[in-house]
């Protein structure tokens with residue numbers, strides 16, 4: 001668990017230009033600054049192509065910034081860190097491995113740690129996300145939602161202090177997506193890692209997050225930063241309230257009217 005209240009992620013005038021100096025030059029992220037507090041759940045919302053994945057990949061240390069600075073847990077980010085968990089839209093499971101071995105994959109792949117993988121922790125995580133009885137199943141024997149549950153466990157098996165998620169549920173149907181939001185909320189409340197969640201969905205952002213950041217169209221920059229006031233734990237029924245819909249309407253207006 002992170003110490004509450006301190007800035008855990010600091011993004012300072014971060015920008016990204018792809019293919020600089022060529023005719024394919026793309027300014028993906030305009031200089032952007034924000035912070036995420038320890039234990040906070042922040043959603044990053046913006047139109048397609050505005051640079052959300054680029055921003056997240058820079059914070060993961062998987063893509064180099066063109067300018068600016070990232071600090072995570074008090075240290076300048078220069079390379080990927082083992083303490084950062086990542087989830088993508090595609091669960092990217094290995095088809096020939098069981099659910100349990102897929103969760104353990106980060107350990108099995110890191111040669112030094114392959115001898116002693118945390119089998120009990122991985123099994124407990126699978127139970128926590130509702131996959132008791134499915135540990136030995138292969139991905140093709142699991143539904144789309146179940147595969148993303150395995151991917152959540154794989155992201156959490158290193159006990160990350162920071163969880164970065166890039167539209168992890170956008171390929172799922174609406175009912176499964178609601179279920180996955182509940183699973184994610186429960187896991188976040190139990191483990192209390194700092195979380196940054198990229199989504200196109202205004203409702204998903206408002207349901208999940210303590211704060212929602214809105215990015216403008218490309219080149220993306222942060223044009224709104226609002227606090228979501230609902231107490232936790234949150235049930236899906238908060239989505240029916242006037243206040244919830246008012247916040248969604250406000251964010252929709254920001255996205256529709258953001259300048260280019």
Ligand SMILES: Nc1ncnc2c1ncn2[C@@H]1O[C@H](COP(=O)(O)OP(=O)(O)OP(=O)(O)O)[C@@H](O)[C@H]1O
Nearest residue numbers: 018019026028047048049050051052053054055218
């Ligand atoms: N490796 C790359 N090389 C060149 N351009 C890239 C590269 N990756 C992304 N881009 C460009 O940067 C811009 C932002 O892309 P990015 O994937 O970050 O957007 P996004 O907000 O995540 O979009 P979506 O919501 O559709 O996933 C796009 O114009 C994209 O074409």
Ligand SMILES: [Mg+2]
Nearest residue numbers: 052053054166
């Ligand atoms: Mg993206």
